Amino acid sequence: MNTLNLSISKTLLMARLKQSVIAAAGVTFGIAMFITLVSFMTGLNKMLDSLILNRTPHIRLYNAINPNADQPVNRSTEFKNAVNIVRSIKPSDSRTEIYNSTAIIHSLKNDSRVVAVAPKVASQVFYNIGVIDLNGLVNGIDVSQEMKYFSFADYIIKGDAYDLNRISNSVILGKGVADKMMSQVGDVIHVTSAKGDQLSLKVVGIFQLGLATVDDVQSYASLETTQKLLGKPKSYYTDIQVKLTNIDDAPAVAKEYALRYRTDAEDVQTANAQFESGTKVRNIITYAVSITLLIVAGFGIYNILNMMIYEKMDAIAILKATGFSSSDVKNIFINLSMIIGFIGGVAGLLTGMLLTMLIDQIPFKTAALPAISTYPINYDFTYYIIGALFAMATTYIAGYFPAKKAARIDPVVIIRGK
Amino acid sequence: MSDIILETRSINKYFHDPVTFQVLNDINFTIRKGEFVSITGKSGCGKSTLLYILSTMDTDYEGELYIDGESMTKLPHNGLAKVRNEKIGFVFQFHYLLPEFTVLQNVMLPALKLGKFEPAAIEERAMSLLRRLDIGDQAKKGANRLSGGQKQRVAIARALINDPVLIMGDEPTGNLDSKNSKIVFDIFKELVAEKKQSLLIVTHDEDFARTTDRNIVMDDGRMVK
Numbered sequence: 001m002n003t004l005n006l007s008i009s010k011t012l013l014m015a016r017l018k019q020s021v022i023a024a025a026g027v028t029f030g031i032a033m034f035i036t037l038v039s040f041m042t043g044l045n046k047m048l049d050s051l052i053l054n055r056t057p058h059i060r061l062y063n064a065i066n067p068n069a070d071q072p073v074n075r076s077t078e079f080k081n082a083v084n085i086v087r088s089i090k091p092s093d094s095r096t097e098i099y100n101s102t103a104i105i106h107s108l109k110n111d112s113r114v115v116a117v118a119p120k121v122a123s124q125v126f127y128n129i130g131v132i133d134l135n136g137l138v139n140g141i142d143v144s145q146e147m148k149y150f151s152f153a154d155y156i157i158k159g160d161a162y163d164l165n166r167i168s169n170s171v172i173l174g175k176g177v178a179d180k181m182m183s184q185v186g187d188v189i190h191v192t193s194a195k196g197d198q199l200s201l202k203v204v205g206i207f208q209l210g211l212a213t214v215d216d217v218q219s220y221a222s223l224e225t226t227q228k229l230l231g232k233p234k235s236y237y238t239d240i241q242v243k244l245t246n247i248d249d250a251p252a253v254a255k256e257y258a259l260r261y262r263t264d265a266e267d268v269q270t271a272n273a274q275f276e277s278g279t280k281v282r283n284i285i286t287y288a289v290s291i292t293l294l295i296v297a298g299f300g301i302y303n304i305l306n307m308m309i310y311e312k313m314d315a316i317a318i319l320k321a322t323g324f325s326s327s328d329v330k331n332i333f334i335n336l337s338m339i340i341g342f343i344g345g346v347a348g349l350l351t352g353m354l355l356t357m358l359i360d361q362i363p364f365k366t367a368a369l370p371a372i373s374t375y376p377i378n379y380d381f382t383y384y385i386i387g388a389l390f391a392m393a394t395t396y397i398a399g400y401f402p403a404k405k406a407a408r409i410d411p412v413v414i415i416r417g418k
Numbered sequence: 419m420s421d422i423i424l425e426t427r428s429i430n431k432y433f434h435d436p437v438t439f440q441v442l443n444d445i446n447f448t449i450r451k452g453e454f455v456s457i458t459g460k461s462g463c464g465k466s467t468l469l470y471i472l473s474t475m476d477t478d479y480e481g482e483l484y485i486d487g488e489s490m491t492k493l494p495h496n497g498l499a500k501v502r503n504e505k506i507g508f509v510f511q512f513h514y515l516l517p518e519f520t521v522l523q524n525v526m527l528p529a530l531k532l533g534k535f536e537p538a539a540i541e542e543r544a545m546s547l548l549r550r551l552d553i554g555d556q557a558k559k560g561a562n563r564l565s566g567g568q569k570q571r572v573a574i575a576r577a578l579i580n581d582p583v584l585i586m587g588d589e590p591t592g593n594l595d596s597k598n599s600k601i602v603f604d605i606f607k608e609l610v611a612e613k614k615q616s617l618l619i620v621t622h623d624e625d626f627a628r629t630t631d632r633n634i635v636m637d638d639g640r641m642v643k
Contacts, residue, residue: 318516323500324499325500415514
C-alpha cells in the first residue's frame, strides 16, 4: 500500500519534472550553503582557536608570585580577635618552583581524565647582542611531549625540534628574536640568566607562532638546558602543563588540582575567555544564516506543492472516489515533498562538499600563520548529518500543510463543479 | 443474505448556503442484485446530490444508507474509502482519468489499492478488461492522448477492475456522441446480464432511461415514480 502511494508520488513528480527540479534546487542551494558556511566558518574558528589553544595547556599548574596571605601578625595570639591591616606587603623570596613536582606528575599521570602531562621550566633571560641585552624568556620543555600533545612541530619553520634533545645547550629561537639577533640555524648565541650566569646556546631551529608578543621574546630549550641556565636541579619545574580528554572539564578540574596540590591552577577557558566568546558569536552567525537559507528553501517547496495541489484537484478527487482515503492522499503529497527534500538534500551535501574542497584550494598565505597555506576548512561529518536532518525536516514541514489541505479536499465539490 | 445491494431509509439533505433549502425529501428505495436502474429528472431536482450520497462520498445527510447489507451511516472516512474501493465502481460524465498515468495504470490503480491480487495478476485482468472494451491497443498510451469515447471506456474498465457489486454513473454518456453512447450503454447491459452487477445511472437521456430495468423519476427532491 505504501509502495503504491510512493509510486503515485513519483509519477506525479515526474509529470512536473521542471517544477520539482526547481523545488529540489532550492533545497540543494540551502544545504550546500549550510555545509560551505559551517565548514568554512568552523575551519576558520578552529584555526584562530588553535593559534592560541594548541600551545596552551588545558590546565597550567604554577606558583604565582604573591605576597603571603598568612602574615606573622595573624598568628600572634595577642591580636587574634583584632582586624589586622598590614600595608604594602611585598612578596617574600618564595620559590616559583612547584613543590614535590615528581610526585604531582606521577599522580597526574594516573588520573583518568588526563591525556598528557608536560613539565616546563620558564626562565627570564637576556639575549646578548653585542652591547645590547634583549629581554627574553626561555622555556625549558619536554620536547617529545610537546611535539605529541601541543602541536609544537607545526610552528617550527626552520630546523628540527628533536635537536634540542640531541645537542646539548641548544635553543629554538622565536622568529622575532632570531631576526633581531640576525642569527641562523647553526649559529651560537649568548644569553644571560636573571641571576647573572652566562651561557652559550647553539641555535637548532626557529619557530613562529604568529603572535608577535611571543615570537619577539620567547625561545625554547630542553628542560636540562634551562635548568642548567638557572643553576637548578633536575626536579625543578616552574609549570606543569596538563592536557585533558575533555577540554570542557578544565575549569572544574583546575579548581580541584589547586586544592589538592596547593599550587595555582589556571584553566584554558579563563586564560582565553575572549577567544571563547568570539567563537560562540561566529557559530551563532553561521547557524543563523544557514537556517535562514533553509527556511527560504522550505517556503519554495511549500509554494510549489500548494500549486501542484491546485493543479491536481481532479486527480485527488478521483483517487478519493476510487477508494483512496484522506490519509493516503496526505501520504502521497508528503512523500512528494520528502522525495524533493531527499534528492535536493543529497545534491546539496555533495555540492557543499565540492565547494568546501574548492575553497580549501584557494591560497591563503599570511606571515602570522606559518602552518597554513590555503583557507582552512573543517571537514566534520556531524555537519553533514545536521544538514541532511535539516533538509528532511524542512521539506516534511513544508509538505505537511499542503498535504493536509489535499487530504481535506471534498471529491464531491470537484466532480460536481464540472 | 438478501439480494438487496443498496437500500436507503428516509434520506433527507439540506443545503445551508445561502439559505437553508431541502434538496432531498424522504428518499426510500432499494436496488436489487443485477438490477439496472436509471434516475432521471429535471436539472436541479437533486438526482446528482442523491448519487453522491449513495456513493458514500457525501456524508452530510439525514437518514440511513445500507450497501451490501452494511450500514454506511456510522462508518469513519477511511471505512467509507474502503467500501468505495471494494464495492462501488464509478463512471463520471467527464472521464476523470489521471493524465500523468498510462491507460493501463489508470485502470490498475483501484485494484492495487485494494491489494487483493498480485500486481502481475491485476495487470492481466486490466488488459483483458481493456481488450473487451476494444481499447487493448491503447493500454500503454498516456491517458490524455485518447479520444472522449475511448476515455470513457477506460473509465468503465477502471470502475470494473475490482468487481464491484454496484456501478454508479453520473451522466456517463452525457459527453459522448450517439454512437459512443450506444457502445457504453451496450457494455452496461452486458455487465448486468453476465455478472449480475447492479447499475445505478443518473441521466438526462430519456431514450437511455426507457431501456433500463427501472426508471426513477425525481422532481423537487422527491421520488415521483
